[in-house]
């Protein structure tokens with residue numbers, strides 16, 4: 001079995017992204033499954049495409065994309081990606097698309113293909129706070145989830161995909177106010 005795991009690069013003034021920091025710690029093989037790790041840019045145009053290109057290249061059985069959701073306190077596998085973008089801040093290429101679909105004429109939403117409830121139960125059994133989330137927001141992470149699921153549903157039926165948000169790493173919160181913004 002082959003599993004592609006992607007993580008975003010730092011954005012919004014941060015010097016690390018906990019998503020890719022965590023991915024670096026994953027072993028290259030887990031119970032016989034080959035783990036392919038990829039850092040992807042926090043960029044609307046290039047980020048999802050980098051993941052889709054890697055799906056084409058490696059033909060993995062599963063793809064799990066990971067990104068930072070700073071204000072969250074748990075690991076949150078996402079249930080749904082929506083065909084909509086409303087960028088709160090410019091991406092790492094300076095693009096800030098507002099109030100538009102990600103893929104014109106495509107379905108409004110795709111549901112994850114990953115067993116998110118089982119993933120949450122497993123994480124909790126291991127003492128890791130986790131919940132299923134029903135919104136990945138309207139920024140690059142939602143774009144990643146939606147565009148990857150669109151590609152898998154239309155072109156790569158043998159790969160199952162989904163997305164998980166992770167909280168800030170402790171080092172990022174040292175100088176944060178008591179209630180981080182997001």
Ligand code: PCA
Pocket residue numbers: 008011017019042066067068069136137138139140141142
């Ligand atoms: N988090 C952002 C984009 C990149 C990342 O790690 C988001 O939640 O959209």
